[in-house]
Amino acid sequence: xxxxxxxxxxxxxxxxxxxxxxxxxxxxxxxxxxxxxxxxxxxxxxxxxxxxxxxxxxxxxxxxxxxxxxxxxxxxxxxxxxxxxxxxxxxxxxxxxxxxxxxxxxxxxxxxxxxxxxxxxxxxxxxxxxxxxxxxxxxxxxxxxxxxxxxxxxxxxxxxxxxxxxxxxxxxxxxxxxxxxxxxxxxxxxxxxxxxxxxxxxxxxxxxxxxxxxxxxxxxxxxxxxxxxxxxxxxxxxxxxxxxxxxxxxxxxxxxxxxxxxxxxxxxxxxxxxxxxxxxxxxxxxxxxxxxxxxxxxxxxxxxxxxxxxxxxxxxxxxxxxxxxxxxxxxxxxxxxxxxxxxxxxxxxxxxxxxxxxxxxxxxxxxxxxxxxxxxxxxxxxxxxxxxxxxxxxxxxxxxxxxxxxxxxxxxxxxxxxxxxxxxxxxxxxxxxxxxxxxxxxxx
Amino acid sequence: xxxxxxxxxxxxxxxxxxxxxxxxxxxxxxxxxxxxxxxxxxxxxxxxxxxxxxxxxxxxxxxxxxxxxxxxxxxxxxxxxxxxxxxxxxxxxxxxxxxxxxxxxxxxxxxxxxxxxxxxxxxxxxxxxxxxxxxxxxxxxxxxxxxxxxxxxxxxxxxxxxxxxxxxxxxxxxxxxxxxxxxxxxxxxxxxxxxxxxxxxxxxxxxxxxxxxxxxxxxxxxxxxxxxxxxxxxxxxxxxxxxxxxxxxxxxxxxxxxxxxxxxxxxxxxxxxxxxxxxxxxxxxxxxxxxxxxxxxxxxxxxxxxxxxxxxx
Numbered sequence: 001x002x003x004x005x006x007x008x009x010x011x012x013x014x015x016x017x018x019x020x021x022x023x024x025x026x027x028x029x030x031x032x033x034x035x036x037x038x039x040x041x042x043x044x045x046x047x048x049x050x051x052x053x054x055x056x057x058x059x060x061x062x063x064x065x066x067x068x069x070x071x072x073x074x075x076x077x078x079x080x081x082x083x084x085x086x087x088x089x090x091x092x093x094x095x096x097x098x099x100x101x102x103x104x105x106x107x108x109x110x111x112x113x114x115x116x117x118x119x120x121x122x123x124x125x126x127x128x129x130x131x132x133x134x135x136x137x138x139x140x141x142x143x144x145x146x147x148x149x150x151x152x153x154x155x156x157x158x159x160x161x162x163x164x165x166x167x168x169x170x171x172x173x174x175x176x177x178x179x180x181x182x183x184x185x186x187x188x189x190x191x192x193x194x195x196x197x198x199x200x201x202x203x204x205x206x207x208x209x210x211x212x213x214x215x216x217x218x219x220x221x222x223x224x225x226x227x228x229x230x231x232x233x234x235x236x237x238x239x240x241x242x243x244x245x246x247x248x249x250x251x252x253x254x255x256x257x258x259x260x261x262x263x264x265x266x267x268x269x270x271x272x273x274x275x276x277x278x279x280x281x282x283x284x285x286x287x288x289x290x291x292x293x294x295x296x297x298x299x300x301x302x303x304x305x306x307x308x309x310x311x312x313x314x315x316x317x318x319x320x321x322x323x324x325x326x327x328x329x330x331x332x333x334x335x336x337x338x339x340x341x342x343x344x345x346x347x348x349x350x351x352x353x354x355x356x357x358x359x360x361x362x363x364x365x366x367x368x369x370x371x372x373x374x375x376x377x378x379x380x381x382x383x384x385x386x387x388x389x390x391x392x393x394x395x396x397x398x399x400x401x402x403x404x405x406x407x408x409x410x411x412x413x414x415x416x417x418x419x420x421x422x423x424x425x426x427x428x429x430x431x432x433x434x435x436x437x438x439x440x441x442x443x444x
Numbered sequence: 445x446x447x448x449x450x451x452x453x454x455x456x457x458x459x460x461x462x463x464x465x466x467x468x469x470x471x472x473x474x475x476x477x478x479x480x481x482x483x484x485x486x487x488x489x490x491x492x493x494x495x496x497x498x499x500x501x502x503x504x505x506x507x508x509x510x511x512x513x514x515x516x517x518x519x520x521x522x523x524x525x526x527x528x529x530x531x532x533x534x535x536x537x538x539x540x541x542x543x544x545x546x547x548x549x550x551x552x553x554x555x556x557x558x559x560x561x562x563x564x565x566x567x568x569x570x571x572x573x574x575x576x577x578x579x580x581x582x583x584x585x586x587x588x589x590x591x592x593x594x595x596x597x598x599x600x601x602x603x604x605x606x607x608x609x610x611x612x613x614x615x616x617x618x619x620x621x622x623x624x625x626x627x628x629x630x631x632x633x634x635x636x637x638x639x640x641x642x643x644x645x646x647x648x649x650x651x652x653x654x655x656x657x658x659x660x661x662x663x664x665x666x667x668x669x670x671x672x673x674x675x676x677x678x679x680x681x682x683x684x685x686x687x688x689x690x691x692x693x694x695x696x697x698x699x700x701x702x703x704x705x706x707x708x709x710x711x712x713x714x715x716x717x718x719x720x721x722x723x724x725x726x727x728x729x730x731x732x733x734x735x736x737x738x739x740x741x742x743x744x745x746x747x748x749x750x751x752x753x754x755x756x757x
Contacts, residue, residue, distance in 0.1 A: 191675075199641030203456070205556040205578030205613060208640065274564075275557030319535055321555035323576065 001046075002026050003422060004039050008051025008383060011351050012058055014360055014372035018352060023056060025379040028422035032375055047424075049417060051383055057355050058371050059091025059380025059420065061362040062332060064156075064181075064235055064259060064307035067093070067124070069115060070108075071100025076312040076400050078112070079119040081332070084310070084399035086426040088332040089415025091380035092123035093310075094366060096156040097134065104129035104140035109148040121425045122418070123380070125151040125366060127181065130169045134158040139169060146176040151366040154181035156235060157282075161187055163220060170230030179231040179257075179365055184217035184242070185283065194323055196269040196284040204272060206322060209284050215241040222249045225256055233365055234258040236309045238283035240293030247302040257365050258297070259305035262338040263329050263405070265294045271405055277318045277325035278405040281311070299348045304361040306354075308335045312401020330401040334392055336384060338406065340413025344386075351386075383417035390414055390429070398431070447745050451563045451570040454579035455620035463624060467589050469741035469749075470734070476513060477736055487516035490547045490747055494520040495537070495562075496573070497553040502708055502732060503573050503582070507550050510739035516548075534561050542566040548746055551575070556613075569746040577611050582742065583707050584617035586735040588625060590727055591662055593734070594703055599626035604656050604698070606632040606690060607666030607715055609649075610639045610677075614707045615666060619645050632656035633688060636677045653688050657697045665690050665706045665716045681714055691717045695725070703727050 003025040010021040010033065022037035023030060039046040062085065068076035078095075085093045095112065097103030103112060109126045116124035128145035132138055134155040142153055153173055159182070160166045166182075173180050190213045195201050197208025218234055222245060225232035234246060237258045246258045263281060268288050271279045279285055297303040311328025318325050339358070343349040349357070359382075363371035370380060394407040418426035425432055447462055455463070476484055492511040496504050504520065511518035532540075534553075538561070541549055548569045551559050556576030563570040574580040591598055603622050609615045609631045622629045629647040631638065638649050650656030657663060668684060678684050695704060704716075704726040712718045721728060 197640055199644045202639040202641045202645070203616070205576050205616060207577075275560050316533070320533060321553070321561060322557045323555040 001422065002039050003379070003419070003424070004037060004046065004048045005051050005056055005381065005383070006048055008054045008056035010056045010373060011355050012373045013352050013355055014058070015374045017373070023373060023381070025419070025422045028379055030373050030375050030377045030379050033373060049383070053385070053387070054416065055351060055384040055386055057382045057384065058359045058373050060089050060336070060358045060382045061092040061094070061368070061370060062090045062308050062310065062335065063094040063305060063362040063366055065093040065095050065310045065332065066098065066312065066328070067095040068099060068312060070111065074314045074400070077119070078115045078124060080398060080400050081310070081312070082116070082119070082121040082124065083431060084330070084332040084397065086121045086418045086431060087398045088334070089336045089382045089384060089418050090122055090332060091382060091418060091420045092125060092368070092370065094125040094127050094151055096154060097127055097129040098157040102129050102134045103127070104132050104134070106141065106144040106148040109145050109150050113149055121431070122420050125368065127152045127154050129153065130155040130160055130180065131165065136160050136162055136165060139165070139172060142173055142178065143176060146178055150178070151368065152179040152181050152233070154183065154235070156181065156183045159183050159185045159187060159217060163224065166221065167224050167228060170224055170228040170232070174228060174230050177231070177367065179233045181233045181235050182217070182221045183235050184214050184221060186213045186216050189213035189216065194280060195272055196286050198269060198287055200269045200272060204275065211239040211241055211286070211290070214239050214283055215245065218242045218245045222246070222254065222256060226254055229255070232256045236261050236264065236283055236307070237294065237297070237303060238264045238286050239290050243293045243297040243302055247297070250302060257304040257361070258302065259307040260294045260298060260303045261307060261309045262331055262335050262342070265291060265298065266338050266342045267291070267405060275322040276405060277320070277322055278329065278403045280322060280325050280327055281329045282327035295343070295348050298343060298357065304357065305365065306335065306339055306357045307362070308332055310399070312399050313403050314400070315402055318403045328403060330397065330399050330404050332399060333397050334404060334406050334411065336415050337390070337392070337411025337413060340386065341411055344413060379419060379422040381417070381419040382415055384413060385416045386413045388412065388414045388416065446748070450746070451559070452581050452742060452746065453559050453563060453570065453572050455581045455584050455617045455624070456579065458624070460624045463585070463588065463621060466585055466738065466741050466745065467592060469745060470589050470737040473740035473744070474734065474737035476740070477733065482513050483515060484513065485515045486744060486749070487511065487514040487747055490516040491545055492516045492518045492548045492743060493541055493546045493550065494518065495541070495549055495551045496521065497523045497551070497558070498574070500552055500573070502735065503552065506732070506735045507573065507739050510736050510743055513736070514740055514743060516743065534558060535565050538562045538565045542568055548743060571742060571746065574613050576613065577616070578613050579617045580613040581617050582735070582739055583614050584621040585742070586731055586738040587618055587664065587705060587707070588621050589734045589738050590705065590731050591703065594727060595661065598622065601627045601661040602630070602659060603627045603662040603664060604630045604632055604660040605664045605666065606653065606656070606688065608637045608668055608672055609633050609642065609666070610637045611669070611672065612666050618664060619647055623647070630656050630660065634678050634684070637672070653694055654697060657694055660698045660702055662703045662705060663690060663695060663698055665704070667707070667709065668711060668715045685714045689715055689717060690720050692719050695720050695723070701725070705731060707731070
């Protein structure tokens with residue numbers, strides 16, 4: 001089976017390519033990149049995608065996703081979550097372990113892998129828990145999980161409050177070269193806060209979450225990373241102070257990386273509006289100066305990765321009083337459009353930068369042999385139409401979670417094809433089924 | 445003119461003209477309360493539902509009487525005896541009340557924004573009777589009515605609100621109301637109970653009660669809740685009373701004719717000395733009476749009433 005992608009602008013920073021090229025895919029791998037490639041000599045079974053005017057990129061990887069399976073299948077499953085990923089232009093997602101049970105052992109990592117193999121539309125990379133049950137009491141079997149295929153460890157959603165335990169986790173994970181992904185939040189400072197602490201929380205009468213809840217933990221983890229030499233990755237950075245701390249740490253040469261979500265670079269706490277629970281997220285939507293700092297951090301390279309923290313919830317769970325609603329925003333299907341609208345369009349990032357932050361860097365941090373279109377690489381490819389406009393229609397989301405504050409937003413720059421291991425899983429803004437392919441090839 | 449909104453969710457949403465209309469409408473209502481036969485037919489055939497998710501004596505009774513004095517059919521639902529204990533969502537409860545024909549739903553809830561959810565799902569008018577730390581608009585309206593009655597005006601007065609501003613819906617509604625009506629508002633309390641960004645609401649914060657009370661026309665004392673001390677926001681009730689209790693000496697720093705107000709229920713000897721609560725300057729009991737009048741005015745206006753003169757007979 002061959003696939004020829006013709007005439008697109010290939011942006012592959014790892015190969016130093018940024019220009020019009022054809023890409024030939026054979027047996028799930030990239031077989032050639034160049035001009036005027038053809039599939040002559042193949043007797044049928046070859047498919048051509050005309051990519052003129054489109055961006056052809058190494059497959060995007062979202063390194064922070066909640067697929068909710070096992071245990072919370074009403075919110076999302078590996079099947080629905082990876083369908084959403086395919087729609088969003090992602091060829092791979094790393095899934096967080098805060099399921100039920102928590103992914104804290106080889107058996108559970110293997111469960112994710114096997115479900116992903118049978119149900120998943122895109123690649124799924126499991127992240128294991130730092131501590132057993134993410135209870136913050138004793139280390140999980142990190143080594144065994146690594147052997148089973150875990151790409152990182154994190155107690156996302158349940159920050160490791162015990163500094164000694166975090167230190168041990170960093171030292172131990174270092175043995176396997178696994179990144180420690182830290183959800184930085186001091187739970188005592190959070191107390192029962194539900195939104196950013198500031199003028200808006202005062203007006204709404206909602207309990208605030210101070211910036212310091214995040215920043216004290218970012219500082220702690222940076223210090224522990226320096227002590228242990230660990231590969232620390234700071235998840236969903238949300239405040240100007242956190243961006244500064246990471247910037248300083250990088251200047252000192254520490255092996256630290258950080259990610260930001262589309263909602264944290266697109267929205268402020270004013271979006272909470274009329275107690276809209278779709279804006280309730282952790283860390284919370286912050287102030288204007290924080291959004292500016294996150295954007296600047298993305299621009300100057302302090303923030304390495306754009307990740308969604310895709311956190312689906314059932315409709316009835318969010319359709320309640322603001323205080324009672326769970327935290328989380330779905331992000332897989334809006335991430336590319338928001339990145340173009342908020343970062344590429346205003347000139348904060350180039351398309352090349354975007355590829356670094358959504359493909360090359362996540363692959364490097366998670367130790368994946370991905371993020372390039374060099375011949376021989378896996379044929380994970382995302383094609384984006386930079387001129388395509390669409391209004392966000394939440395009712396059409398593939399994810400089970402409809403908790404997005406972006407409904408009705410006009411986005412320009414959208415994925416039009418997602419190819420995983422040479423297999424087209426999304427094309428022309430809809431999921432691509434096996435019979436679609438047959439119809440396409442036989443009908444020309 | 446009438447009110448521009450179907451609901452009363454907060455003072456924040458009201459214009460000063462609307463506030464003035466409600467206060468003016470409350471005046472003839474107060475006359476009705478003073479009559480031997482306290483009943484007018486104005487709201488006959490209207491169903492008014494009190495939906496209280498939190499305990500309340502005065503607010504619930506006040507709304508109930510307000511409805512009854514105007515011949516509305518008033519019903520009380522308290523969550524301990526309702527299907528809420530069976531796990532029904534606010535949305536479904538709202539829908540149920542709507543299809544039974546409620547015209548006005550009055551809601552008290554511990555979660556800020558609960559009245560907003562209700563108003564999203566039902567076409568009946570929604571009155572916020574207190575939601576979390578957010579707003580308690582009818583309390584602010586009755587406070588403004590009381591001040592206007594006693595002082596003849598609100599504009600230009602100095603009003604001090606003393607106590608737990610952080611957790612007080614009364615404080616927020618009062619701040620919106622007083623500032624919209626042209627008063628100069630001060631908030632006084634321990635720094636741990638002053639919310640961030642409060643100055644942006646147009647008030648001046650004080651952590652010294654002596655400074656804050658100096659020369660004011662109105663002292664609004666807020667109830668301090670024991671659970672705040674348990675959360676470590678101040679060391680002891682004793683120290684709070686010592687540093688922030690409104691004693692006769694401190695009340696004496698205000699203007700000699702200053703009004704003493706409290707939304708109730710009071711912790712005598714904690715946030716307010718009994719001598720102050722029972723002093724000649726205290727209008728705490730009148731606040732309660734005025735609460736009924738203001739709520740009658742609101743029910744009337746939200747039910748579609750226009751000029752207050754139609755009500756009298």
